[in-house]
Amino acid sequence: MSSQKKKELQVAALENGTAIDHIPPEHLFKVASLLGLDKMDNTITIGNNFHSKKMGRKGVIKIADKFFEEDEINRIALIAPNVVLNVIRDYEVVEKKKISLPSELKGIVKCNNPKCITNNEPMVSRFQVVDKERGTIKCCYCERKINKEDIIIK
């Protein structure tokens, strides 16, 4: 068997569904949880630490018969901004989607202000994305601004 063939066989092909490629390996399971894969009945293949020319190592997730809405998939933009979404129909990639930060992040980020109400009440956090380019967000409650590198994912 050729090495090319072997590589392809590492992950089962999808007939219909979504393949999420180029996930940073350290965030693979976070991505899976943000997308709610743990609560899904679909057939799911999760692979990690595949060789990648672009990023060294990468994670891959394939979900059969699942097509994500924009706001569902944009949840992962914070931790995996360079992820590529391959929409597959009848074994063919019919669309490659890039993801982008939504204008509001609900329940994804933990406010890093310990005196913020969101860290002291059983409630959903809410952030406004104030600068999509830089990834700056602002807590809708305590109004603290958080830079991308300081963002804590729940």
Added chain:
Amino acid sequence: MNAKSLVSIDQYSKDDLLRILEYARKFEENPNRRLLEGKVGATLFFEPSTRTRLSFETAINRLGGRVIGFQDASTTSSSKGETLKDTILIVSNYADVIVMRHYLEGAARYAAEVTGVPIVNAGDGANQHPSQTMLDLYSIQKTQGKLEDLTITMVGDLKYGRTVHSLIVGMSHFNPTFHFIAPDELRMPDEQKRYCDLHGIRYYEHTAFTEEIINESDILYMTRVQRERFTDLMEYERVKNVYILRNDMLSGSRDNLRILHPLPRVNEIAYDVDDNPKAYYMQQAQNGLYAREAILCDVLGINNI
């Protein structure tokens, strides 16, 4: 958030500000109006603040309403672990308006989201304290006869002082010029300066508190330089007496200059200033009553003032 609550000064348009200031002016003419007759106002103070609480409770009383509430969260269910949401929902069953002070930032916005009863934010941690801004604006308008085109000098802790940040927002509609005077450690944060840039507001930063700047000012807004704000105590010792206003510094100031301070003061205004007719900080606190009567009526949709 329900439409009527007052959480942050930035939710008010210029028209809103002018309308509420006009209400306040009418309440100053006659503070005792029975506009809240038959209504109950709750003052929930999860953190003590005697001045603010008395001011709000007086406002409700003078409007003919009745007051329930607490001034110390340790006597309430929140000390047993009750959530803010539950406390707010319970009190919403009893009161027509809720005035809340809380030590956590964002508490007022959250409260306004969980109840249909209007919430008036009486301070949420270091975040917002909009009724203070309304009384500052009212004091400025009253003493200057206008809000437009004024030169306002802010002195002291401009980094953590939420009153100065909110006052910038409140004044942004009226073409102000600001002087920011602060030690390096407590200078105006970039966020507020960006806000000024974005709104075309002129500002100048200084570290020296000089008569030259005082003499150009219409309003001198003093704040407290707190020891606990400094990481470097040497620096505190060096600057603690630099930002003190003494009476002799006012000799060349404009006739219309007035000195404001959100209070309490410690030593940043020398006592010899108190007798100067330009000292306005005590009357400023009295204006808080009228501003709060105006705010209470506005959140309750009462407009026949």
